[in-house]
Structure formats: structure tokens, C-alpha cells
Amino acid sequence: MASNNATTSVPPDYVTPSFPSLYWLIGPHEVVQPSYLYHEGDIWRFTLYWTLIIFEAAHLAVAFYAMIIVWWGGRNGLKGPKGEKEEERKGKRPPGGKVKKFKVLWIVPVVYAVVAGMEAVLAGSVVGLMLGAVYNAGGFRMSTWIPFVWSIISVLVLILSSFSIQGGL
Template sequence: MASHNTTTEVPYGYITPGFPSLYWLIGPPNVVQPSYLYHIHDVWRFTLFWTIIIFEAAHLAVALYAVVIVWWGGRRPALKVGTVRGAREQGKRGKEGDTGEKDGGAVGKLKVLWMVPVVYGVIAGLEAVLAGSVVGLMLGAVYNSGGFKVSTWIPFVWSLISVLVLILSSFSIQGGL
């Protein structure tokens, strides 16, 4: 049985470009030096690295936002007991001056808030390894089977697509049927 090899011919003396090897796309042809990937392993590696970087950045931005909201959310002004809302809130809190925080307010928050970016970072890393590996291997296989060389921009763009799909999937979609 004859095998059909559709892989792109790797140029003589080809050396895999170093990460990230993104090149400026706009400019005269003699100035722009494009970088290409020819091996599935390289496409997978570039996609994995870009996915880890972009997922970590997105998750840590969200974690920072959550920390700021929780930190500043506890700094609301004290309610006056003479108002209706203040009396209701005072009843929820219990005795006068009790805020319901056992560890001393801001100090208690700091004991827990430092964990938010750590947990988000670990989750982002796990998601990125899974998504980057699947997308990178699929990209490498598709481009290799078609006999195409892969620009170093392709793994970067697909990692952006992966994080956008992750963000979009975080919203609940409810139809009005």
C-alpha cells in the first residue's frame, strides 16, 4: 500500500523560530521577515504557550477585578440607626457595632483575598493546557494534512479565539420560546 505524503517541504537549513516570533505584517516585502512553522510539534508548542499566556492574563484580570470589588465593597459607610434602612440592617447584624466579620474586618478579608488570584491562576493554567493542546494538535494536523506552512500568527490568533469562546460560554443564554 503506497503512502501519500502531503507534508510541506521543509526548506533546507530550516530552524524553528524562537517563541514568540511574531512579525510586523505591514511593510515593504524586503523588510518584513515572516516566520513559519512546519512541524506539528512546533505548532502545538506555540499554540500552547500563547494559550497559557492569554488565559492567565484574562483570568488574572478577572481575579483582580473580583479582589477590588470585595475589598472596596466592605468599605461602605456605616448606616444610621435612626433610618428605616439602617434599622433593618442593624437587625440583620445583631448587636450594635457587629458587622458579622469574625476576623477583624479588613484583616480577615486579606487572609482570604490573596487566594482568589492564586485559584484563578491555577484554573487558568489547567484550562489553557487542555485547550491549547487540543487546538494546537488540531491546527498542526490540519495544516500538515493540507501541505501548508503555518505562520507564527496562527497559534496566537487561535489562542485569542479560545479565550473568547471561554468568555462567551460563561454567559447564560436564555431564549424566549
């Protein structure tokens, strides 16, 4: 009785493709041969790498946006919480408050990058191991696009979960 294991369907001359090994899905396939993943460790590794890249890009984009908002707001003297201009609040702030804000502003992308790395390792490992288990259980080959797509799905779930859903019945 033959087992339904992915190792039985791995071609004898199979070599794990190098990362990222994405190929163009539309058009002639003679240009670039499609790359497939067969082993669970390779599926996990590709998913982890793509999740790290996508999570870092998303978090750093948000971090730089936050830095621009803080920098621009401090530079242009936006109105305070009571509608006062910065010139009207001069005496109400301790000296050096504005300079201190800009000295520690570089910490924002560093913190975001570290948090993104931790989230990506957790999400990429869970999704990658689950994908590897499902594809190996079925004895299927996996396109190198699948880990990329699942990393985008993971970051979209992260973005969606950052909003509080109020309302309901």
C-alpha cells in the same frame, strides 16, 4: 506516487523560529522576514504557549477586578442585603469578620491562575494538535500568527460560554 506530507514541503535550511516570532503584517517585508511553522510539534508548542499567556492574562485581570470589588466594598461600607449600612450591622457580624476577609483575599488570583493554567493546557493542546494535523495533512506552512489568533479565539469562546443563554423558542 508522492505523499501529501508536510515534510516534503519543508525547506532544507528550515530552523524552527523562536517564540513568539510575530512579524508585522503591514508594510515592507524587508524589515522582518515572516516566520513559518511546518512541524506538528512546533505548531502545538506555539499554540500552547500563546494559550497559556492569553488565558493567564484574562483570568488574572478578572481576579484582580474581583479583589478590587471586595476590597472597595469592605472599605467603603456598602449597603448590606437588607439595605443597611455597615454601621447598622455592627452587632450582627462576628468579631474579626472584616479582617479575615482581607487576609484570604490573596488566594483569589492564585486560584484563578491555577484554573487558567489547567484550562489553557487542555484548550491549547486540543487546538494546537488539531491545527497541526490539518496543516500537516494539507502540506501547508503556518504563519506564527495563527497560534496567537487561535488562542484569542479560545479565550473568547471561554468568556462567551461563561454567560448563560436564556430564552429561545
